[in-house]
Amino acid sequence: MSGATILHADLDAFYASVEQLLDPTLRGRPIAVGGSAQGGVVLAASYEAKAYGVAGGMPGWRAARLCPALRFVPGRFREYQPLADRVMEILGDVTPAVERISIDEAFLDVSGSTHLFGPPAQIAALLRRRVRAEVGLPISVGVARTKHLAKIASQVAKPDGLVVVEPERERAFLDPLPVGLMWGVGPVARERLAERGITTIGELARTPSDAVERILGHATGARMSALAHNDDPRRVAGAGRVRSVGAQSALGRQVATPALVREVLSHLADRVAGRLRAKGRAGRTVTVRVRFPGMRSVTRSLTLPGPVATTLTLTEVAEQLAWQAIRDQPGRDVEITLLAVSVTGIVGQEALQLELALHPDDPRRPGSEHGAARWAVDRSVDAVRARFGAHAVGYLPAAMPRLHTVPDEFRELAEKDR
DNA sequence: TCTGGGGTCCTAGGACCC
DNA sequence: TCTGGGGTCCTAGGACCC
Numbered sequence: 001m002s003g004a005t006i007l008h009a010d011l012d013a014f015y016a017s018v019e020q021l022l023d024p025t026l027r028g029r030p031i032a033v034g035g036s037a038q039g040g041v042v043l044a045a046s047y048e049a050k051a052y053g054v055a056g057g058m059p060g061w062r063a064a065r066l067c068p069a070l071r072f073v074p075g076r077f078r079e080y081q082p083l084a085d086r087v088m089e090i091l092g093d094v095t096p097a098v099e100r101i102s103i104d105e106a107f108l109d110v111s112g113s114t115h116l117f118g119p120p121a122q123i124a125a126l127l128r129r130r131v132r133a134e135v136g137l138p139i140s141v142g143v144a145r146t147k148h149l150a151k152i153a154s155q156v157a158k159p160d161g162l163v164v165v166e167p168e169r170e171r172a173f174l175d176p177l178p179v180g181l182m183w184g185v186g187p188v189a190r191e192r193l194a195e196r197g198i199t200t201i202g203e204l205a206r207t208p209s210d211a212v213e214r215i216l217g218h219a220t221g222a223r224m225s226a227l228a229h230n231d232d233p234r235r236v237a238g239a240g241r242v243r244s245v246g247a248q249s250a251l252g253r254q255v256a257t258p259a260l261v262r263e264v265l266s267h268l269a270d271r272v273a274g275r276l277r278a279k280g281r282a283g284r285t286v287t288v289r290v291r292f293p294g295m296r297s298v299t300r301s302l303t304l305p306g307p308v309a310t311t312l313t314l315t316e317v318a319e320q321l322a323w324q325a326i327r328d329q330p331g332r333d334v335e336i337t338l339l340a341v342s343v344t345g346i347v348g349q350e351a352l353q354l355e356l357a358l359h360p361d362d363p364r365r366p367g368s369e370h371g372a373a374r375w376a377v378d379r380s381v382d383a384v385r386a387r388f389g390a391h392a393v394g395y396l397p398a399a400m401p402r403l404h405t406v407p408d409e410f411r412e413l414a415e416k417d418r
Numbered sequence: 419t420c421t422g423g424g425g426t427c428c429t430a431g432g433a434c435c436c
Numbered sequence: 437t438c439t440g441g442g443g444t445c446c447t448a449g450g451a452c453c454c
Contacts, residue, residue, distance in 0.1 A: 034422080035421090035422090039419090039420095040421080040422080041421050041422050042421095043422070043423095056454085057421075059419090059421045060421085061419070061421095062419095062421090101453095101454080102454045103454080104454080105454080183452090184451090184452070185452085186451060186452045186453080187451090187452090188450090188452085189451075217428070217429075217451095218428085219427080219428055219429085220427090220428075220452095240426095243425085243426070245424095246423090246424070246425075247424085248422080248423060248424085249422095249423085250421080250422060253420095285446085287447090287448095293420080294420075295420070295421075298448085299447085299448060299449070300447085301446080301447060302446095302447090303446060337421090338421095342425090406422055406423070410422080410423075411422095411423065411424085413423095413424090414423045414424040415423085
């Protein structure tokens with residue numbers, strides 16, 4: 001608990017780097033994965049593109065304006081997971097204490113590995129060399145005494161660098177850095193702090209904790225104050241339990257007709273319910289989000305008496321909730337730009353029985369055996385899909401054109417993400 | 419000319435219970 | 437005679453992260 005033995009390893013511009021690895025003509029050039037100059041969003045930008053201000057999550061047309069030479073590539077999403085997994089295997093070669101926090105980054109605790117591989121800085125250098133030589137990707141590593149410090153160090157190290165924060169240099173390292181580098185300070189918090197003249201981590205550390213709590217709210221303020229004081233007790237650990245499962249689909253801009261809403265929600269509910277069943281889970285609270293033009297969105301949720309994981313039940317509840325939200329809007333021919341379905345209040349398989357008691361017409365009322373039939377249908381569909389693929393069978397009304405805003409491969413990637 | 423998809427956690431008011 | 441206080445659940449919204 002004394003030395004700098006926590007590593008944060010983070011692949012640089014991961015999706016974009018993979019594209020440059022697979023297509024040498026893209027190397028050294030500004031590229032964007034996803035989106036186009038006309039629309040869509042950029043999922044990842046190469047460092048050459050970042051130099052122009054292009055960033056992930058940015059609308060394609062804005063990225064093209066910032067960087068006229070920007071090359072948009074569609075993204076070969078199937079390639080990403082295996083490459084990231086190979087990197088994680090390399091990390092796992094120096095310690096079993098690897099906490100993967102997304103597809104492309106992980107914390108390592110190497111306190112038990114130094115007798116085999118040398119001091120942490122040497123281990124970090126070894127990992128960077130191996131990832132470059134064996135996978136072909138650049139990876140940055142931060143080394144420090146805590147997770148928070150290691151994470152900040154890896155951000156400072158980017159691109160393709162290594163930064164070691166020795167324990168006696170922590171304060172000097174943190175103080176001049178912008179508060180936005182802290183995990184949990186986004187655009188809103190950064191702006192609120194800036195309004196009070198707080199822009200660096202050092203300034204945040206010198207601000208009394210109760211004042212920070214008034215600025216950022218109780219919980220966030222207390223956490224950020226602690227982090228600024230370099231107080232981070234988190235240990236490297238495995239993944240936690242899943243707390244929600246959801247899916248969403250952007251629609252462009254369309255009038256909310258019954259056919260559209262049903263088509264999209266049955267698709268989303270099928271994805272969510274299928275993933276729940278695959279995990280042997282179910283959940284009691286169903287939430288639907290409807291987004292309207294102008295990025296304004298509304299959510300409606302309902303907690304059922306028992307957990308659900310069947311596609312049809314979830315579809316019906318989602319449909320009722322979506323219309324609640326849409327009906328609350330003024331005017332007729334309401335336009336929507338996105339629908340989302342998520343399930344929370346997740347419980348394990350042992351509770352699945354309860355759904356069988358839900359009433360078919362009103363899921364809030366108990367009292368039917370239809371649930372058993374639905375469960376059996378889903379089990380059959382799951383089994384067919386397991387053998388013949390996801391599109392082999394389904395309930396989905398195929399009449400409407402599919403809305404392919406994003407490839408299914410990307411959805412699958414986002415779904416796993418670790 | 420308004421921008422993806424997957425998540426986590428927090429806040430705040432109201433209902434309800436003891 | 438109509439008022440305390442604490443805890444939990446539900447619902448809606450929002451910030452943030454990858």
